[in-house]
Amino acid sequence: MSSHHNHEPVDPTFGTVAEFDDPDALLSAAHRAHEAGFRHVEAYSPFPIHGMDEALKFDDARLPWATFLGGLGGCAIGFLGLYYTNVVDYPWNVGGRPLFSWPQFLPITYECTILFAALSAFFFQFALNGLPKPYHSIFNTPNFARATQDRFFLLIEKTDPQYDSSETASFLSGLRGVINVSEVEK
Amino acid sequence: MSVMNQTSPIPTFKRAQNVGGILFLLGVIGLGIALISGDTKAFFASFTFGFVFWMTLTLGCCTLVYLHHSIRATWSLSILRIAEAGTKALPLMLVCWLVMAVGMLSRQLYMWSNPANMAGSEVLQRKTWFLNPTTYIVLSLICFAFWILTTWRLNESSRLQDETRDQRLSENRASFAPPAGVIHVVLLTFAITLWVMSLDPYWVSTIYGVWFMIYGLRLVIALGIAVVWGLRNTRPFNELITKKLGADVGNMLLGLTMFWAYVTVSQFLIIWSANLPEEIPFYINRFTGPMVYLGGFLVIAQFFAPFLCLIGMRNKRAPHIFWRIAVWIIIASIIDMFWQITPFFKVGFLSENLLWYALDFAAFAAIGGAWVWVFASDLIKTAQRNALIPLHDTRLVDSFREVAEGHAHA
Numbered sequence: 001m002s003s004h005h006n007h008e009p010v011d012p013t014f015g016t017v018a019e020f021d022d023p024d025a026l027l028s029a030a031h032r033a034h035e036a037g038f039r040h041v042e043a044y045s046p047f048p049i050h051g052m053d054e055a056l057k058f059d060d061a062r063l064p065w066a067t068f069l070g071g072l073g074g075c076a077i078g079f080l081g082l083y084y085t086n087v088v089d090y091p092w093n094v095g096g097r098p099l100f101s102w103p104q105f106l107p108i109t110y111e112c113t114i115l116f117a118a119l120s121a122f123f124f125q126f127a128l129n130g131l132p133k134p135y136h137s138i139f140n141t142p143n144f145a146r147a148t149q150d151r152f153f154l155l156i157e158k159t160d161p162q163y164d165s166s167e168t169a170s171f172l173s174g175l176r177g178v179i180n181v182s183e184v185e186k
Numbered sequence: 187m188s189v190m191n192q193t194s195p196i197p198t199f200k201r202a203q204n205v206g207g208i209l210f211l212l213g214v215i216g217l218g219i220a221l222i223s224g225d226t227k228a229f230f231a232s233f234t235f236g237f238v239f240w241m242t243l244t245l246g247c248c249t250l251v252y253l254h255h256s257i258r259a260t261w262s263l264s265i266l267r268i269a270e271a272g273t274k275a276l277p278l279m280l281v282c283w284l285v286m287a288v289g290m291l292s293r294q295l296y297m298w299s300n301p302a303n304m305a306g307s308e309v310l311q312r313k314t315w316f317l318n319p320t321t322y323i324v325l326s327l328i329c330f331a332f333w334i335l336t337t338w339r340l341n342e343s344s345r346l347q348d349e350t351r352d353q354r355l356s357e358n359r360a361s362f363a364p365p366a367g368v369i370h371v372v373l374l375t376f377a378i379t380l381w382v383m384s385l386d387p388y389w390v391s392t393i394y395g396v397w398f399m400i401y402g403l404r405l406v407i408a409l410g411i412a413v414v415w416g417l418r419n420t421r422p423f424n425e426l427i428t429k430k431l432g433a434d435v436g437n438m439l440l441g442l443t444m445f446w447a448y449v450t451v452s453q454f455l456i457i458w459s460a461n462l463p464e465e466i467p468f469y470i471n472r473f474t475g476p477m478v479y480l481g482g483f484l485v486i487a488q489f490f491a492p493f494l495c496l497i498g499m500r501n502k503r504a505p506h507i508f509w510r511i512a513v514w515i516i517i518a519s520i521i522d523m524f525w526q527i528t529p530f531f532k533v534g535f536l537s538e539n540l541l542w543y544a545l546d547f548a549a550f551a552a553i554g555g556a557w558v559w560v561f562a563s564d565l566i567k568t569a570q571r572n573a574l575i576p577l578h579d580t581r582l583v584d585s586f587r588e589v590a591e592g593h594a595h596a
Contacts, residue, residue, distance in 0.1 A: 064498070103454065103455055106455060
């Protein structure tokens with residue numbers, strides 16, 4: 001407990017969330033939130049929506065690059081591993097072929113590329129997302145279980161410089177296709 | 187350029203028609219000189235290169251037509267009219283095939299067409315039930331009849347629906363196209379086996395038909411992108427291209443590029459590992475002389491370059507870059523077919539064969555010029571009735587308007 005807590009109570013508000021029932025409404029809502037000047041905006045949807053990255057101005061390229069570099073690393077490990085085992089560590093004459101028979105190395109090099117790219121994508125997104133995360137405030141949103149089924153949510157966080165409890169709520173209520181707007185606690 | 191020219195694609199199609207006509211004339215002159223000089227064997231060899239390239243593109247158009255009406259995807263809707271225009275070249279390709287048949291009957295094109303060649307080898311003796319003139323002619327005619335009739339039926343139904351807007355027509359196509367597509371794959375495999383693989387009657391590769399199908403489908407998607415995205419400032423294409431559509435069609439091109447590489451490498455790897463005397467000459471002939479460098483260049487030009495260009499989102503969403511990637515793929519594919527076909531007839535890149543290689547390009551230009559002329563003529567007709575995007579299926583235009591309105595609201 002910080003002493004801070006005794007003087008002014010921690011603000012319990014996490015942000016304001018709008019609920020939609022179709023992906024296009026969420027997409028245009030995300031566009032309009034950015035146009036209105038909101039910057040701490042997040043969207044939740046059961047499936048990827050084309051153009052959402054752009055609507056949210058999400059241009060973080062760390063994950064694609066980590067995946068690409070992971071793939072390159074896997075490619076090198078696969079190829080050099082085969083070179084080491086076939087040419088250096090255990091040279092063995094197979095059908096009179098040269099020891100360094102690189103065409104034969106291609107399938108395993110390829111598999112290693114895929115494997116390492118996939119694993120680095122998986123673990124890097126884990127790290128970037130700060131997982132595992134047993135608690136997240138967004139789950140306090142009413143009806144949020146349906147974010148994995150048929151509902152679409154737009155969050156404007158309290159941390160947004162332009163956030164104002166009642167004005168943000170009325171902005172979200174005015175969006176096309178909105179079903180419900182609620183203030184969510186931390 | 188006047189404002190009219192900028193908004194209608196017809197002047198561009200007319201220019202393509204003219205270029206096609208000139209190429210056709212130049213090619214025919216080149217082929218004529220070869221025939222007069224009496225080297226008919228070289229003539230048929232070069233003609234095969236031109237025939238196989240343009241036939242594979244035409245078959246790619248057929249594949250896309252069957253595919254589109256089976257899956258009714260929005261991405262394929264954007265290039266459907268391009269593929270349909272390509273299928274209109276089937277009668278032209280039938281005429282070109284007649285030249286191939288003459289080459290076969292006069293025993294100048296296929297080693298197996300001469301019984302004396304077959305008699306000496308037990309392996310070839312056992313193949314005569316398939317490699318004979320009757321099978322070649324009957325099977326080819328069945329293939330052409332099937333392709334011409336089925337694509338004609340689908341194209342006509344699609345055109346009729348533009349006028350009547352009768353929804354039952356598209357349901358009818360959706361039940362007709364899938365079985366037609368399955369039969370098409372079988373016939374295509376037979377045709378490629380007879381026309382191309384049997385150029386070396388000892389050689390076999392079970393994946394060869396698939397290679398040509400993937401190559402053709404990838405080529406027609408690249409051609410569609412080159413036309414639609416290349417003419418992005420003309421109507422109706424300017425009301426079609428969104429970032430989403432670019433990403434969708436670009437992902438198909440990327441997927442087929444990977445599939446092309448997969449099939450190409452698999453065939454090489456299996457033959458290389460087995461190291462059998464009747465299989466490896468195919469690659470030895472293509473690794474002799476400068477052809478091995480051309481092959482190495484193709485690994486980069488056909489796979490790594492387009493793969494790296496298409497893997498990210500940016501290039502697929504930028505029309506002025508996207509269509510250039512498609513043009514690159516078309517050029518690389520032509521070189522790829524050259525590497526694939528010409529070593530059946532002449533090994534190495536010897537200086538005494540230089541005229542012969544020139545003849546290859548004459549044949550390529552003659553058939554290609556006629557092909558482009560037919561293709562552009564059909565597109566002009568389609569453009570004149572304002573149907574370069576199918577009128578009966580408005581999903582693409584709707585999604586374009588939604589995006590445009592979404593931005594306007596935002």
